[in-house]
Amino acid sequence: MAINSVWVFAQVTNGAATTGTLELLTKARSLSPNVTAVLGGDASGVAAQLGEFGATKVYATGDLAGKLPGVAVAGAMKAIIDGGDKPDLILFPQNYEGRDVLARLSVKLNKSVLTNSIDVAVDGDSVNATTPIFGGNTLVTTTFTGEGPYLVAFRPKSFAAEASGGAPAAIAAASVPDLGATGGAKVTAVHVEESTGPKLDEANIVVSGGRGLGEADKYAMIEELAKLLKGAPGASRAIVDAGWVPYSYQVGQTGKVVKPSVYIAAGISGATQHMVGMKGAKNIIAINKDKEAPIFGIADLGIVGDVHKVLPKLIEALKGR
Amino acid sequence: MNVIVCVKQIPDPALPGALDGATNTLKRDGKLILDDSDAYGVEMALQLVDAAGGGEVSIISMAPNGETAGMRTALAMGAAKGILVSDPALQGSDALTTAKVLAAAAQRLGGADLIIAATESSDGYTGTVPEQMAEVLGLPSVTFAKKVKIDGGVLKADRQTEEGYDEVECALPALISVTAGVVEPRYPSFKGIMAAKSKPVEEVTASDLGVTPAGWAGAGQKVMLVAQAEARQAGEIVEDDGESFGKIVAFLENLKVI
Numbered sequence: 166m167a168i169n170s171v172w173v174f175a176q177v178t179n180g181a182a183t184t185g186t187l188e189l190l191t192k193a194r195s196l197s198p199n200v201t202a203v204l205g206g207d208a209s210g211v212a213a214q215l216g217e218f219g220a221t222k223v224y225a226t227g228d229l230a231g232k233l234p235g236v237a238v239a240g241a242m243k244a245i246i247d248g249g250d251k252p253d254l255i256l257f258p259q260n261y262e263g264r265d266v267l268a269r270l271s272v273k274l275n276k277s278v279l280t281n282s283i284d285v286a287v288d289g290d291s292v293n294a295t296t297p298i299f300g301g302n303t304l305v306t307t308t309f310t311g312e313g314p315y316l317v318a319f320r321p322k323s324f325a326a327e328a329s330g331g332a333p334a335a336i337a338a339a340s341v342p343d344l345g346a347t348g349g350a351k352v353t354a355v356h357v358e359e360s361t362g363p364k365l366d367e368a369n370i371v372v373s374g375g376r377g378l379g380e381a382d383k384y385a386m387i388e389e390l391a392k393l394l395k396g397a398p399g400a401s402r403a404i405v406d407a408g409w410v411p412y413s414y415q416v417g418q419t420g421k422v423v424k425p426s427v428y429i430a431a432g433i434s435g436a437t438q439h440m441v442g443m444k445g446a447k448n449i450i451a452i453n454k455d456k457e458a459p460i461f462g463i464a465d466l467g468i469v470g471d472v473h474k475v476l477p478k479l480i481e482a483l484k485g486r
Numbered sequence: 487m488n489v490i491v492c493v494k495q496i497p498d499p500a501l502p503g504a505l506d507g508a509t510n511t512l513k514r515d516g517k518l519i520l521d522d523s524d525a526y527g528v529e530m531a532l533q534l535v536d537a538a539g540g541g542e543v544s545i546i547s548m549a550p551n552g553e554t555a556g557m558r559t560a561l562a563m564g565a566a567k568g569i570l571v572s573d574p575a576l577q578g579s580d581a582l583t584t585a586k587v588l589a590a591a592a593q594r595l596g597g598a599d600l601i602i603a604a605t606e607s608s609d610g611y612t613g614t615v616p617e618q619m620a621e622v623l624g625l626p627s628v629t630f631a632k633k634v635k636i637d638g639g640v641l642k643a644d645r646q647t648e649e650g651y652d653e654v655e656c657a658l659p660a661l662i663s664v665t666a667g668v669v670e671p672r673y674p675s676f677k678g679i680m681a682a683k684s685k686p687v688e689e690v691t692a693s694d695l696g697v698t699p700a701g702w703a704g705a706g707q708k709v710m711l712v713a714q715a716e717a718r719q720a721g722e723i724v725e726d727d728g729e730s731f732g733k734i735v736a737f738l739e740n741l742k743v744i
Contacts, residue, residue: 178649233654235617235629259613261630261647268581268617277580277706280612297715298505305510306711349626349657358650370743394744406666412632412646418611419666427743429734438499438608444718448741450734456723463718466737470726479731486744 168197168287172252172314174238174266175202175215175223182211184367185258187218187326189319193256194219194329196287201252203245205229205238205262208336216334218326224339231351232341235265241339242266243273246314254285254292257318267318269347279307280318281418301441321366321422322445358413363397365414370396371425371446373416374404375439377432377453377472381409386476387431393483399423399443401433417442432472435460452476487538487636489531490592491565492603492616493524495549495556499608510709511578512609518549520556523604525671527664528560531602532672534636542566544598546591548584550577554687561682562674569594573691580707581610583697585618590695592623600641601661605630616663627661628654632668 171193175186186202193200201222202208202215208225215223226241242255255270257263259281271278284295291308294317298305309315365371372394374387384404391398399421400414416423417439428446433439435451435458443449444463451464452475461467468475495518504513531543545560545568552572561568569591576587592601601623606613620627632651633644641656646665656662674682692698724730738744 183648233628235627236621239621261645264613265617265627265629268585268614269621271582271614272585272618272621275582277582278612278614279707280581280614291710293710302715302717303505304713304715305709306713307707308710309706310708311706346624346657347621347626349660350628350654351656352645352652353655354653355647356650356652394738402666408667408670412665412667413650419606427738427741448737449718450737456725461723462720464723465721466733467721467723468726468730468733469723470730474728475726475731475734478728479734482731482735483744 168253168292170199170201170252171197172201172203172255173220174255174257174263175204176258176262177204177206177211180210182214182218183258184326185260185321188322188324189256189258190215190218190220191327192285192324196254196285202334203238203242203339205234208334212336213333216331217328219329219331220334221331222337223334224337226339226341229341231353232344232348233265233350233352234262235269236344236347237341238266239269239273240342240344242270244342245339246274251314253313254315254317256285257316259318259320263318267316271316274314276314276316277309278316278318282317282319283323285317297441299437301444322424358411362392362395365397365399365416366421366423368397368423369425370394370427370429371399371416371423371443372396372429372431373399373401373433373443374431375401375433376403377434378404379473381407383473384409386480390429390476390480390483393480396425401436401439430460430464431476433460434458435463487535487541487600488544488598489535489541490544490546490595490598490601491524491527491531491560492588492601492619493528493545493547493557493560494521494607495519495547495553496521496607496609505712509578510712518553518556520559521604521608523606523608523666524560525563526666526668527602527604528563528565529669529671530634530664532564533669534600534634538636544568544595546588546595547571548576548587550574552689557687558682559674561685562678563672564678567685568687570687570689571692571695572689576692581612581614582618585615586622587692587695587697588615589619589622590697591690592619594690594695597659599658601625603661603663605663605665616661620661623661625659625661626656628656629663630665631662632665634662634664634668
């Protein structure tokens with residue numbers, strides 16, 4: 166089947182569409198001229214931007230009034246589809262809200278989902294999604310069977326966001342139906358964690374620490390080095406699980422995907438869980454005691470040594486510049 | 487307060503994963519262990535039941551070959567009983583079918599005040615099953631909860647967001663998915679391990695639950711191609727001689743980032 170209509174679950178922060186939304190719109194318009202954004206919130210401030218990246222129309226629910234987007238936006242999408250506007254494919258970002266909307270909608274439509282994908286292509290009558298597994302060393306291509314809408318979630322940075330110069334998207338109201346018991350959760354307060362320096366997934370340089378640091382206090386070296394390099398500090402899942410740093414620092418399959426110019430992995434062995442989140446870096450420097458550590462298999466520069474000895478000297482050398 | 491925890495028994499993540507050549511799905515025929523991610527949910531459930539002053543923790547799992555080794559770990563931590571759904575007809579099930587099966591297993595237990603799952607499994611990590619289960623059961627949900635308490639019959643949770651976290655209140659019954667690190671999982675005691683051996687685990691099939699096994703045919707998706715990704719080449723590897731930091735400085739200089 167040809168793809169006639171593609172939807173993108175759109176997200177807005179600080180009054181602008183997220184980079185992930187723009188990435189998905191860019192991909193969507195390469196698949197179909199009929200690209201619709203669906204937004205849980207108010208679209209008046211972003212219709213122009215969504216249009217510039219390829220959306221011809223945006224369905225917006227208006228203020229969700231504390232409702233979690235998963236149930237609310239999925240409910241609105243289902244109502245639109247029942248009303249006769251049915252897309253062939255819906256693209257979601259692989260993040261907290263994207264996953265929730267995707268999951269709720271899949272049950273409402275009784276449709277299968279594919280997640281963690283990095284590409285989607287239309288090949289004659291089939292729609293194929295590509296998903297990396299085993300830390301990204303194997304690529305699986307999966308085709309949807311049966312009728313759409315096909316539901317796919319994409320890892321961040323799967324596509325480059327490029328403006329098409331399109332006209333502002335036409336705004337259409339989407340109403341959230343009565344959610345009954347499923348609407349029983351309400352957001353009562355929103356907390357933004359202030360971070361100084363560049364954001365982890367946007368930084369040009371990322372310095373990450375792992376279990377090899379030995380103890381939580383030693384993470385300060387990672388932060389200092391990141392600061393000296395005007396980069397962002399990151400972490401392996403091991404030390405996030407151990408409570409040394411917040412989850413928002415985690416790089417990997419279940420954390421952030423980063424593609425900086427330089428990635429420095431200190432005391433990280435390179436579990437597939439971690440590698441899938443950073444192997445897209447242009448240059449990788451690894452410091453680890455164990456010369457058999459998998460991280461050395463993908464490092465451009467590998468130092469077999471003790472992070473407690475190498476990092477202080479590196480920090481001193483950079484301070485002296 | 488009764489809590490149901492969804493647990494997954496997975497191949498040891500320390501071993502390299504492999505695909506079944508015939509079906510292109512993850513091989514799960516070796517020894518299975520409790521997914522580390524699920525230990526947090528089990529611990530959370532035990533603490534909430536303890537704080538409520540009564541009730542019990544039940545676990546539900548879906549696995550091939552009647553495997554219960556991972557479930558026994560959860561029972562050894564303190565869960566009271568479990569249901570294992572094991573059915574060859576469920577092989578190849580997608581996340582949606584898995585959610586329907588687990589939802590039916592939860593109903594077989596008579597439901598609960600709270601259902602807990604991890605945010606995603608460590609082997610398949612589709613990451614949608616908890617929220618799909620909530621929808622199947624018609625329950626509200628709080629996903630990615632990193633702090634959870636029950637206060638006056640209301641669930642209060644801190645939910646991870648891109649920018650920080652949201653405080654969320656939710657009526658019970660409800661379903662939550664918890665992030666790793668939400669609590670510190672206990673190690674099963676020797677007594678717990680011995681007691682777990684005699685705790686009841688009911689093994690049921692999809693048809694016992696009234697779920698039509700979808701398996702391969704019903705998955706709505708089919709693996710077409712498995713290929714090796716372009717491999718990254720290893721570069722220069724040096725042993726630290728006390729001066730190797732200089733190599734890093736030179737490397738960064740060469741890239742003009744310092």
